[in-house]
Amino acid sequence: MWYFLADKGLANYNTSVIDNSELSNWIINSLHAKSVNLEWLRGQQLEFILSSDHISWITEDRRLNHWLSKQLCEKMGIIFFKHPELTWRESAIALLDRWTSSTKILATNKLKFEWEELKKLDKKLDWMKGPDGQEKLQTAWAWIVKNRPYNTTLKSTPTSIPALIEFFDDTFLHNADREICIAAIRKRWSQHAYRKKQENKKQYNFILTDSAVKRLDSFCKKYDLSRAHILEILLQAEQERNGQSIEEKIKIYKGAEL
Incomplete structure (x- = not known):
């Protein structure tokens, strides 16, 4: 409600300040000051604010909420800003409530599906585990720097798989882009490993009966x-x-x- 009134130009308060003890009073004062039709407001709530059943998949997982917030901001055409008084989950749900999509339930279910698919993509990095993990991470970063240089400004080489995943979360909005990148990196590693095996080998030709x-x-x-x-x-x-x-x-x- 706090953000909804602000988006509609109906807020009679400073939207950059959230004081939970005064929140209800500020909202009520705004409704009176702007002569907001309560029937219209209820209709807007029914149309755009989802029930708890549709958002139960949004847990307190910081990664999930950061990813969801970025997705919603991209759809809404706004810059993401997390208010310090809100948790990551509260911030993500506030964005979801503000999102005025005529097919919000379907769109939210699609976001849930994309998140589940994203988690599956994490497993496609399991091949990077093992004693040569750091070398694989360096190979991955070398590919990214060469092929996606605009994504690596002021970034350092990830030193762990979770750090690489965090970089992907910050870089790629769409799962398809991430999957293409992971496949290309694995191919590069296979080529690197093959060349390394061939270092002490030479090709000879023999004539045999x-x-x-x-x-x-x-x-x-x-x-x-x-x-x-x-x-x-x-x-x-x-x-x-x-x-x-x-x-x-x-x-x-x-x-x-x-």
């Missing part, structure tokens, strides 16, 4: 490994045997040539 290729491929199929892995294992195994098998095979090979 058809029979040798068949034997090599049979090992690959049996152990579900690549040709390179099989060759590396065979060389390591032979090295551990001090080359005995190779010496025996060379004697046989050279004997066959005589």
Whole structure:
């Protein structure tokens, strides 16, 4: 009611000051001073103020209320300001009450659905957990700085997954944008991890007989490994045997040539 009267130009008080002990008196004085039709006021309340059933999903969760406030301000075309006398939940519900949407119930249900989907998106960052988590966060930030530089002004590299999620909350209004960003970051990490694995590897070309290729491929199929892995294992195994098998095979090979 406090904000509603102010939005309609019917407030006879300073809207930047909230004194709970005088709130009711100020509202009543405004109704009299502005000769507000009470029937009209009740109609407005019925049309725009939702019942507790429709807002029960709005808990005291600060993240939820901050996200909801940003969403509502974007829809209303106003700048978000949380009054220090209000809790985060009270501030979000006050914005919801002020929002004059002709389909408010449907729109509020849609916001609830989007919030639930947003929480699911958090799980798409679980791959960043583990001993290499900090390296993954640095890779994520490097991608963001390169591809979304306008979002990183005066921002520092997130040092935890919750910090990265908070950055996403502040940056992206829509879940689709966030999902695209997360997918791109994971792809970048996969490329980074692959290149890192290849650092001590070089590519070589060999000419093998058809029979040798068949034997090599049979090992690959049996152990579900690549040709390179099989060759590396065979060389390591032979090295551990001090080359005995190779010496025996060379004697046989050279004997066959005589």
